[in-house]
Amino acid sequence: MDMSESARSGSEAQQRYNPAEIEPKWQARWDADERLYAAEGHDSGKPKFYCLEMLPYPSGQLHMGHVRNYAIGDALARFMWMRGYNVLHPMGWDAFGLPAENAALKNNTPPAEWTLANIAAMRRQMRRMGLSYDWATEVTTCLPDYYRWNQWFFLKMYQRGLAYRKKSKVNWCPECQTVLANEQVIDGKCWRHEDTVVEQRDLTQWFLRITQYADELLSGLDTLEGWPEKVRTMQRNWIGRSEGTAVDFAVDGAAEKITVFTTRVDTIFGATSVQLAPEHPVARSFAACDPALAGKIEEMIAQQKAAREAGDMGAIEKHGVATGRFAINPYNGERVPIWVANYILADYGTGAIMSVPAHDERDFEFAGKYGLPVRRVIVPKDGANGAGDLPYTAEEDSVLVDSGQWTGESCVAAQQAMSAFAEANGFGTATVTYRLKDWGVSRQRYWGTPIPMVYCEKGHAGIEPGGIVPVPESALPIVLPAQVEITQQGGSPLGRVASFVNTTCPVCGGAARRETDTMDTFVDSSWYFYRYTDSKNSAEAFSSDKANYWFPIDQYIGGVEHAILHLIYSRFWTKVMRDLGMIRNDEPAARLFTQGMVIKDGAKMSKSKGNVVSPDDMIARYGADATRMYALFAAPPDRDLEWQEEGVAGVSRFLSRVHRLTMKYSESAGQRVSESATNAGTGSAEQALLRKLHQTITKITMDFSGRWHFNTCIAAIMELVNAIVASEPQMDSGEVPAAVAAELFRNLTLMLAPFAPFLAAELWETMGGEGAVFRVSWPVADEGLARENEVEIPVQSNGKLVTVVKVPAGSDEATIKAAALADAKVVARLEGKTVVKVIVVPGKLVNLVVK
RNA sequence: GCGGGUGUGGCCAAAAUGGCAAAGGCGGCUGGCUUAGAACCAGCAGAUUGGGAGUUCGAAUCUCCCCACCCGCACCA
Incomplete structure (x- = not known):
């Protein structure tokens, strides 16, 4: 009541918090500086x-x-x-x-x-x-002064063999009308168009190595x-490094050979077939003289394409077809059948595997389906021969059996020895395979960095007709032409700009065509x-x-x-x-x-779901300070955040409370703190306030250096403000000295500055602070003031709370124990019982174990 | 299937190293101020921390099992 009166009778300084007024004012000042x-x-x-x-x-x-x-x-x-x-x-x-x-x-x-x-x-x-x-x-x-350096880097990479052109199967998004890098294909769909199935096309493209x-x-x-x-885990998986051995299997009765990649060459005596991807060249060559096989392979490829387009590769059943041809296992000379199977990936490893049903889940399943033999060649080191169920996939503590000269060796040792043997005998080599592929950077689009290459039409010394000639650095930037007709089809729009395409060869001066693809924007x-x-x-x-x-x-x-x-x-x-x-x-x-993501009504904000909250609306309604502070307050920054407008309103209310309080005490807050606050009086209200203040400083400072739980920082500031509100009578009565109030509001404003810069700047100025508030030194907590001089120690009996006793801070074990045992409630509780043990955690609690 | 995460009052969430049955906000309720509402102010209520078992004097916190939801990767040889 006094309060509202004093608020009303106050001067102009007592205006309400109005972010629509103070924020543009500060913005104008900041923009001008x-x-x-x-x-x-x-x-x-x-x-x-x-x-x-x-x-x-x-x-x-x-x-x-x-x-x-x-x-x-x-x-x-x-x-x-x-x-x-x-x-x-x-x-x-x-x-x-x-x-x-x-x-x-x-x-x-x-x-x-x-x-x-x-x-x-x-x-x-x-x-x-x-x-x-x-x-x-x-x-x-998108400005030439930037993208010219993309071009410059591209030339440098070309010189070092890191940029190269090759024809290959590439991902094509029909919606974007351009190719995509592997990383930009998500579940067979385009990263920009989640409903658009990515197709495979054979195109000549630029790649970065x-x-x-x-x-x-x-x-x-x-x-x-x-x-x-x-x-880090996601990147490790993406790179997908895998150590193994490439082994050449000769094709029986043909000059061709099949190279398989395996991480388990130690199991090769258990190989009972060789499996090829449908696109594998050897499969194609078999198909060329076997129309029935050709038909089946085509069917497989078509089915895979359909499955990919349905986005459901997992649903497609593993199946294969025997080619009727045989391969020779170079380790034992054995003839094993060659199959073509739909689950073999053409673009991983060598596109061919040896199938070892006894020691691989997938091979086991496949062999069971087609009745292929299962031959065990690995057993547990200490187990009985042949013990355990198949497939047996362990490598640890396992040894080879029925594996020629390697029988009895451990898996790991055998892998090395057998790789070396293959190398020595010229039919294989230790190999590392990656899932990571070179980065395809060509895009058949207009709005990107032109690739700084030309194709010399007639060719010249060392360059065949149509060959690649890099543009010299001095000719950079190759500027994107301004007048271009954008259409959705027919290759790169730049290809239709004659003035761009037609150029001269920088080496021989003859006619040349510019590369019309542009770079992937991830280059930028x-x-x-x-x-x-x-x-x-x-x-x-x-x-x-x-x-x-x-x-x-x-x-x-x-x-x-x-x-x-x-x-x-x-x-x-x-x-x-x-x-x-x-x-x-x-x-x-x-x-x-x-x-984390920003969520609304349980789903990621998106136009299609119609649950988008516009920052402009929020700023117009509650101000920028409240909007951004809410974004920090509603959840820890690494977690998803559910946007609730009432929460923004709550933060806005909090800021207006800070504004009201600071304005009310701005005169005292504006006083220079002439003497150190540590020398302030000993009134309990002021001590409590100063303690709270310094505890808050400690907490926020800590959070900034570590885990950034800004939500708890802001909650701590709210607690501090709540404590100030609770002490308003003491502040009004002068029981809390003006110097202490000054200390409080000065530091409150500084702590608010990272979260609500507009309000902090406004309050800082009102209090007569000098300079920009966020260039003032961050407050340093005074540990002496932060320390409680008396602490409450909970006393438990068998873990249940009985009472709380007050002891001076820093009391030793004996003092705390004595205080606890002297407490009336404790005495009453212990009547007729035996104390078995007393656990005292200094500064924390006392637990009596009783019977 | 593999890997990672989350689960605390109606809602969002806090609780270094296990230590007062659990901060702060939203919402709710009561009262004040108002013709009334909004805003503002004062105050109140509300959780045994997904389920189960274990370790411990003591568990939201540690261990094991299970459940739910979310996010990556997914026939990778």
């Missing part, structure tokens, strides 16, 4: 901190996933500034890609225009959110301790974070000095959906740049954080 969020030079004397969020595709609209991602990064960047770091916090645009072409078709707007307008709109939204980006370092991947780095990409994962284990995002360190450089992609200062990224933040695609390409690119001598780091990011 280019140096505000600028990183300092290498000589700043401060430790560096590179805080990075994944750059968005400029669709034109920020969504809640972005808001969450950027709220996390922004809180961290501001905190690190307050901790005295030199922070690089950039933002950019992953601006090439198909949506711009689709929009062009739909609205008849050129992709460039559409994209740049979207970027402007989203930049505006980011500024409205108060995100602390250094816009001077902004990178836009990522497999050359397969081993390093794999072993490097072990060094990435700051990455989520989940992501593979190295953009290096460009941030030197985004205006027109002489090189970036200066090594600058990159070496800022890299590795100290914290990278983004969605887990990029665990394979973007994050494996980026790691590859980093290693290539290192080998080019441009950087020293082996990995792009020391720490990676993958935030």
